[in-house]
Amino acid sequence: MNLSQKTAFELAESCRAGKCSSEDILKDLARAIEAKDSSIKAYVRFDAKKSLRRTVSKEAPLYGVPIAIKDNICVENEAITCGSKILQNFVSPYNATVIERLLDAGAVIFGRTNMDEFAFGSSCETSFYGPTRNPHDLGRVPGGSSGGSAACVAAQTAIAALGSDTGGSIRQPASLCGVVGIKPTYGRVSRYGLIAFASSLDQIGPLTRDVRDSALLLKVLAGGDPRDSTSANVPVPDYLSFLGKDIKGMKIGIPKEYFKKEGLSPAVEKAVRQEAAQVLEKQGARCEEVSLPHTAFAIGVYYIVAPSEASSNLARFDGVRFGWRHPSTGNLLELYEKTRGEGFGSEAKRRIILGTYSLSSGYYDAYYLRAMKVRTRIKQDFDEVFKKVNVILTPTSPTPAFKLGEKATNPLEMYLSDIYTISANLAGIPAISVPCGAEVRDGKSLPIGLQFMAKPFDEGKLFQIAHAFEGTRI
Amino acid sequence: MIPTIGLEVHAQFNTRTKIFCSCALRFASPPNTLVCPVCLGLPGVLPVLNREVFRLGLRAVLALGGTPSKTIRFDRKNYYYPDLPKGYQISQFADPLGHGGFVEIAVGGKTKKVKLNRLHLEEDAGKLIHDQVPDKSLVDLNRAGTPLAEIVSEPDLDSAEEAYAYLVSLKAILKAIGVSDCDMEKGHLRCDANVSVRKNASDPLGKKVEVKNLNSFKAVKQAVQYEIQRQTEALEKGEKLFQETRLWDDARGRTHLMRSKEEAHDYRYFPEPDLVPFSVSQEDVERERAALPELPAAKKARFMKDYALSEYDAGLLTEEPKIAAFFEEAVRATTDAKTTANWFIGSIFAYLGAHNLNIDQTRLTAPLLADLLRLVKEGKVSLQAAKEKIFPEVAEKGTSPESVMKEKGLLQVSDDKALEGWIAQALDENPKVVADFKSGKETAAMFLVGRVMRKSQGKANPGKVQDMVRKALQA
Numbered sequence: 001m002n003l004s005q006k007t008a009f010e011l012a013e014s015c016r017a018g019k020c021s022s023e024d025i026l027k028d029l030a031r032a033i034e035a036k037d038s039s040i041k042a043y044v045r046f047d048a049k050k051s052l053r054r055t056v057s058k059e060a061p062l063y064g065v066p067i068a069i070k071d072n073i074c075v076e077n078e079a080i081t082c083g084s085k086i087l088q089n090f091v092s093p094y095n096a097t098v099i100e101r102l103l104d105a106g107a108v109i110f111g112r113t114n115m116d117e118f119a120f121g122s123s124c125e126t127s128f129y130g131p132t133r134n135p136h137d138l139g140r141v142p143g144g145s146s147g148g149s150a151a152c153v154a155a156q157t158a159i160a161a162l163g164s165d166t167g168g169s170i171r172q173p174a175s176l177c178g179v180v181g182i183k184p185t186y187g188r189v190s191r192y193g194l195i196a197f198a199s200s201l202d203q204i205g206p207l208t209r210d211v212r213d214s215a216l217l218l219k220v221l222a223g224g225d226p227r228d229s230t231s232a233n234v235p236v237p238d239y240l241s242f243l244g245k246d247i248k249g250m251k252i253g254i255p256k257e258y259f260k261k262e263g264l265s266p267a268v269e270k271a272v273r274q275e276a277a278q279v280l281e282k283q284g285a286r287c288e289e290v291s292l293p294h295t296a297f298a299i300g301v302y303y304i305v306a307p308s309e310a311s312s313n314l315a316r317f318d319g320v321r322f323g324w325r326h327p328s329t330g331n332l333l334e335l336y337e338k339t340r341g342e343g344f345g346s347e348a349k350r351r352i353i354l355g356t357y358s359l360s361s362g363y364y365d366a367y368y369l370r371a372m373k374v375r376t377r378i379k380q381d382f383d384e385v386f387k388k389v390n391v392i393l394t395p396t397s398p399t400p401a402f403k404l405g406e407k408a409t410n411p412l413e414m415y416l417s418d419i420y421t422i423s424a425n426l427a428g429i430p431a432i433s434v435p436c437g438a439e440v441r442d443g444k445s446l447p448i449g450l451q452f453m454a455k456p457f458d459e460g461k462l463f464q465i466a467h468a469f470e471g472t473r474i
Numbered sequence: 475m476i477p478t479i480g481l482e483v484h485a486q487f488n489t490r491t492k493i494f495c496s497c498a499l500r501f502a503s504p505p506n507t508l509v510c511p512v513c514l515g516l517p518g519v520l521p522v523l524n525r526e527v528f529r530l531g532l533r534a535v536l537a538l539g540g541t542p543s544k545t546i547r548f549d550r551k552n553y554y555y556p557d558l559p560k561g562y563q564i565s566q567f568a569d570p571l572g573h574g575g576f577v578e579i580a581v582g583g584k585t586k587k588v589k590l591n592r593l594h595l596e597e598d599a600g601k602l603i604h605d606q607v608p609d610k611s612l613v614d615l616n617r618a619g620t621p622l623a624e625i626v627s628e629p630d631l632d633s634a635e636e637a638y639a640y641l642v643s644l645k646a647i648l649k650a651i652g653v654s655d656c657d658m659e660k661g662h663l664r665c666d667a668n669v670s671v672r673k674n675a676s677d678p679l680g681k682k683v684e685v686k687n688l689n690s691f692k693a694v695k696q697a698v699q700y701e702i703q704r705q706t707e708a709l710e711k712g713e714k715l716f717q718e719t720r721l722w723d724d725a726r727g728r729t730h731l732m733r734s735k736e737e738a739h740d741y742r743y744f745p746e747p748d749l750v751p752f753s754v755s756q757e758d759v760e761r762e763r764a765a766l767p768e769l770p771a772a773k774k775a776r777f778m779k780d781y782a783l784s785e786y787d788a789g790l791l792t793e794e795p796k797i798a799a800f801f802e803e804a805v806r807a808t809t810d811a812k813t814t815a816n817w818f819i820g821s822i823f824a825y826l827g828a829h830n831l832n833i834d835q836t837r838l839t840a841p842l843l844a845d846l847l848r849l850v851k852e853g854k855v856s857l858q859a860a861k862e863k864i865f866p867e868v869a870e871k872g873t874s875p876e877s878v879m880k881e882k883g884l885l886q887v888s889d890d891k892a893l894e895g896w897i898a899q900a901l902d903e904n905p906k907v908v909a910d911f912k913s914g915k916e917t918a919a920m921f922l923v924g925r926v927m928r929k930s931q932g933k934a935n936p937g938k939v940q941d942m943v944r945k946a947l948q949a
Binding site for chain 1: 515748
């Protein structure tokens, strides 16, 4: 069997048992990449001969397993672009904390995956290095911004990959590509070394073929980090121990506001609200309707908070110290204007302008401050609901993968594709996307994903129910 | 016209490391050698607060009589400049570490409590170097991330002299509590002044002019003086004043426009999402309160009382904590506060100033100083020889005053016989001068004293010689 088709859990065991080596896995991956990636373009850089590893004991949880990395997570002495021209030729002098943890866990770091520029997007089309395509239909997008990571895991050109999620950037592409993606609780995984988009929303998480790999990887990634003040010193449970636990008596909330949306595909609604709910009830879980009354404001709040933080976070890309600098600049103002004017793509500039505006003197109270207040309300909605139920079930994305270019010219429509995922970032709660069916469009079977959300630091419960659900489908 | 002045002082903390990373703080290191990904603002890095900065900041708030904030939060101040690596400065805007407080000053024999508005924590920027490569500017980020306390006074100062006195007092407090070394040459203290004038005390405050680029206390005094005069003259001529920022030109002794109100930055402050707010506990406050030493104002009052010093002398001796401590030790050894104080204000300060040293950088000790004072008191050396010949040797090498005296042959001759011999000779050799004296020319005696001193090769005790010459002439 081709090793590229196996899961991280299986491969770590095989490597431990001496049945294969990480070189064997990389060789198979290289072959798969050569065969498929010229059309999918999930990778911005891949060199099978240049992989990073540490000498670790055989007990290491990811012993010998290659992991692909989204191109916004720093790896020492390696180029990193964030899908942007402005970071051309930038080489990071340090490792992100998650890279340190993967290396210590025996993982092999290889390959950098494509993304929307600075993670601004839901389609992977805004990358300076060109779009990534959905392996299920090359005419469609893989979702975004971690589109490259989702596509390579789906196409079996990677075993597992790291992504980052600010408003759905792990879960939405996982859903569109038919893989598992989890956004952990805010503070669960260190952000040190993740090039910031919106600091109060960003989280790193794994994209994997199944729930077990997701649990395996999160166990490695999670935990407090002295380099990240926003990381939490909350003990990390053994997530694998939640797998296989029955879900009898578990209470599942289905928020009514999530199914009222215009633009929700009937096939998606059916797959989640009827089929998935039924399957879960059959296993002893109880579904009940719940209400998250401030849901309607989530997108509005997000598009104030996220661009505001981004406008400040992206100020350092000015051509002065690193990255790309416009070749002809006369004075300082010109250096800034030309470098940033031509170094950033149009979506990045749109968000910088939005954020700059909402933080401006005279507008701050009306926009940023008010958005932060509504954000608190959204969080309180979840607090209330989690007093009654253990998890919340929703679709991950209102539709399966859309066509390349379909929403590229309409930013507002693009923003709406994150309508179900954004609230978890605003509330800081964990959420996982798991495949739950398919919708046939233009003769192609396109994956549908569902999303489970839980209260902060309750990732174990997410793995428990996601694994139980996944088991009914295999 | 009535001037109103407020000062914004940036004081550098004397921590070992920077405010948000573990890079060392060191002055005059080669460019870009005290840097790491965090203070360089590289993509992906995050700040972590140096807790020592918080503790020292809290101590400063308490020493200045301010109220500490209940929660520590930081904000981002956004603007573009090549010396600002992240494109924003991490500062405190909405909720400063300290509110209120005061600095006590003494001007013209009157004391006054200058009210403070706030004290907040922030990081310093780097430096631009314009004069090394033609047509290019270089960036040195060693200073980026240096912890600063910004101390903002209320518009509570009425003159340039008060502004100067405020800085002197503030510096003394910050040094005394061990928060900042306050070395102006190393940029540990920087100051901007806000100056306005108005016709009557009942009028609202005039247009505020912010003056920047003030590199010394003297510059602050001169710039404030200049601004008061410029604004007064403008108003008297019926001109309109505007809210603006002006730069002080030290060489020319005047200010010029930097930017008008319309050109002022919109800093787009918002809460720093990378740092989690935390509460200030009662223990934090009590610990720092307990760490407070006697503050300069209290010390000054005590010096005046205990050592019977003038306010001026007590002020000079308590400005620098090391000097004050040394002085007290020296008084214990000499048991003569007045003479000891005179030595400090005369010789010791002059020596330190001339060699640009602090007291602990010399070899002088309290017992050595006491020995030296004793030699003078006992008449073994002249005050002049003690000050000019012995003291510098002692301060530089730590040798005992007695051995310097011996080595340099400075022991005074007070022996009556020897003196009588030289006096007899001098009188014999100068009969005309003796006659002059006898006919009423008083100054003639001094000529003879000089002769005696010369005969003794300067070793004769001049006081004694004077007495004895007079006696001999009157005999």
